[in-house]
Amino acid sequence: MGKPILYGYDISPPVRAVLLTANAIGLDFEYREVNIMAGAHLSEEYLKKNPQHTIPMLEDDGKCIWDSHAIAVYLIEKYGDDKFLYPKDLYKRAIIDQRLHFDSGVLFPTFRRIVDSLRTKGTIEEEDRKRLLDAFEFLEKFLSKDLYLGGNCLTVADLCCVATVSSLTMNNPVDAAKFPKLNEWLQRMALLPYYQKANGEGLARAAELFKNMASSAQGSQ
Ligand SMILES: N[C@@H](CCC(=O)N[C@@H](CS)C(=O)NCC(=O)O)C(=O)O
The missing domain is CATH 3.40.30.10 (Glutaredoxin)
Structure with a gap:
């Protein structure tokens, strides 16, 4: 094989x-x-x-x-041989699954809307900024008691959500005064030894691409 x-x-x-x-x-x-x-x-x-x-x-x-x-x-x-990334305990697993569906159903669609409007109009719609802030508020609540999205250990929920959240923050930096837990979580995730290679490099390429897309859309308005 x-x-x-x-x-x-x-x-x-x-x-x-x-x-x-x-x-x-x-x-x-x-x-x-x-x-x-x-x-x-x-x-x-x-x-x-x-x-x-x-x-x-x-x-x-x-x-x-x-x-x-x-x-x-x-x-x-x-x-994998890490027992914490996707634990067997059904309740812990359900919480992690909920965060994964939150990524699919809330975070990623918001990201797509923002990218589409940057590509076509060169700006982010007010309605999408609101969606984004609502999503950040939910994440702040998910992180209110724990260090990670699925509890006090790193799980697959963090690995999936951070890729989308970091992409959403390319054009909308997290207001650390308003979302302190979310901001700390992002910083904590960025300390993972493989973060830069697995997420940081592609994120930087995406940021450059979206900046160019937005300025050419603005130029053609
Ligand atoms: N829910 C899917 C979303 C995948 C997705 O939409 N990927 C985009 C790139 S970010 C894509 O493949 N777009 C091309 C297409 O849909 O034709 C996942 O988590 O894998």
């Missing part, structure tokens, strides 16, 4: 969520770049593997899995 193959492009927050998870468990994997800006995710070959044409996608032992959350949990369960 060969190494698991991760298909991705690191400007994408869900791809970076899987890179963080793979690094957290010390996974030996192959990375294949799929340049979504050049349409590589729409190639016949890629569509055969993932008809939903999203990145990230994992190919493991000839089987394909997509959606970052599904991939991250699969990798931890199959290849």
Whole structure:
């Protein structure tokens, strides 16, 4: 059996969520770049593997899995030996699952809306700023008693959410006076030894890309 193959492009927050998870468990994997800006995710070959044409996608032992959350949990369960990243305890697991769905259902759609309006209008709509602040308020509450999103240990919820939250803060830095716990959590996550390689580098590339997208959209208004 060969190494698991991760298909991705690191400007994408869900791809970076899987890179963080793979690094957290010390996974030996192959990375294949799929340049979504050049349409590589729409190639016949890629569509055969993932008809939903999203990145990230994992190919493991000839089987394909997509959606970052599904991939991250699969990798931890199959290849990880850390008992805390996705614990067996059902209540702890349910809390972590809730945070993963919060990432899918609230954080990531907000990120997409913001990117779409930066790309087309060069600005962030007021309505989306409000969505973002509402999401930050929820995160502040999730972090009110604990150091991490799923309790006092690092879990897959932190690895997935930080990729999206850090992307949301590219254009909207967290107000540390208003969201002190969220700000501390972001700083804590940035101290992970693999953070820069797995999230920081792609995030910096994404920030540059979105800045250029916004200024060309403003120029064409
Ligand atoms: N919920 C999915 C979202 C994946 C997603 O939408 N990825 C974007 C890149 S950030 C993508 O593949 N866009 C191309 C497309 O949807 O065709 C996940 O967590 O993996």
